[in-house]
Amino acid sequence: MQADIVTIFPDYFAPLDLSLIGKARAAGLVDWRVHDLRAWTHDRHRTVDDTPYGGGAGMVMKPEPWGEAFDAVLGRADAPPTLVVPTPSGEPFRQATAHEFAALPHLLFACGRYEGIDARVVEHARTRMPVREVSLGDYVLNGGEVAVLAILEAVVRLLPGVVGNPASLVEESHSVAGAGWLEYPVYTKPLSWRGLDVPPVLLSGHHGQVAAWRAEQSLERTRARRPDLLPDTPPAAEIGDAELA
Numbered sequence: 001m002q003a004d005i006v007t008i009f010p011d012y013f014a015p016l017d018l019s020l021i022g023k024a025r026a027a028g029l030v031d032w033r034v035h036d037l038r039a040w041t042h043d044r045h046r047t048v049d050d051t052p053y054g055g056g057a058g059m060v061m062k063p064e065p066w067g068e069a070f071d072a073v074l075g076r077a078d079a080p081p082t083l084v085v086p087t088p089s090g091e092p093f094r095q096a097t098a099h100e101f102a103a104l105p106h107l108l109f110a111c112g113r114y115e116g117i118d119a120r121v122v123e124h125a126r127t128r129m130p131v132r133e134v135s136l137g138d139y140v141l142n143g144g145e146v147a148v149l150a151i152l153e154a155v156v157r158l159l160p161g162v163v164g165n166p167a168s169l170v171e172e173s174h175s176v177a178g179a180g181w182l183e184y185p186v187y188t189k190p191l192s193w194r195g196l197d198v199p200p201v202l203l204s205g206h207h208g209q210v211a212a213w214r215a216e217q218s219l220e221r222t223r224a225r226r227p228d229l230l231p232d233t234p235p236a237a238e239i240g241d242a243e244l245a
């Protein structure tokens with residue numbers, strides 16, 4: 001996989017070399033190039049933003065540098081990459097999205113800052129490459145860099161050969177295999193720690209009982225923390241009524 005990242009803070013991506021992602025690059029499974037958006041400015045102050053038409057607080061990123069940055073990346077690519085723009089107003093980025101992105105040969109990440117990027121940048125980009133505007137959650141960051149680090153980690157770890165034991169990719173929270181329920185609690189040595197013991201079922205050697213316990217724990221956690229992940233279940237009161245009816 002090839003990834004190009006355009007940002008006004010290229011140093012944000014130095015940590016990529018340290019992590020699992022760095023090993024994946026060394027193994028040739030992924031390569032990424034970080035580009036400073038200001039390389040495509042031509043004024044003395046290397047201006048990338050200006051005041052918003054229509055008024056309002058904050059600044060908006062100018063379209064010209066983005067257009068030239070995309071020209072440069074497209075010009076070097078055999079086929080158009082998919083443009084990924086992290087933004088609070090994007091579609092939810094989920095594990096399924098990570099799997100979609102992991103199947104793509106070339107990703108082009110645009111890191112927005114300020115109040116956002118002039119809307120014509122994405123509008124024009126759609127005429128020459130697929131575009132995905134994605135949100136990591138309902139909160140606002142100062143820029144897309146942190147989101148791109150998260151997306152890259154979620155995507156690259158799915159590439160074949162990146163994670164040592166592919167089985168460890170299967171039983172995860174939100175993984176399609178576990179019906180998207182939350183992960184069960186995990187334990188390791190010592191057996192007893194500060195007066196807290198490992199649940200005995202996990203020591204029983206009965207794999208069926210262990211699996212059942214884990215499923216129950218997943219369901220209990222999902223009910224408590226993420227009822228939105230469960231199929232529509234009427235509130236308990238209604239269930240009582242139904243039984244009484």
Ligand SMILES: COc1cccc(COC(=O)c2cn[nH]c2)c1
Binds near residue numbers: 088112135137142143
């Ligand atoms: C594209 O323009 C902007 C402007 C401001 C910040 C950002 C970064 O994205 C987020 O803040 C975000 C992503 N998912 N949840 C929050 C992008």
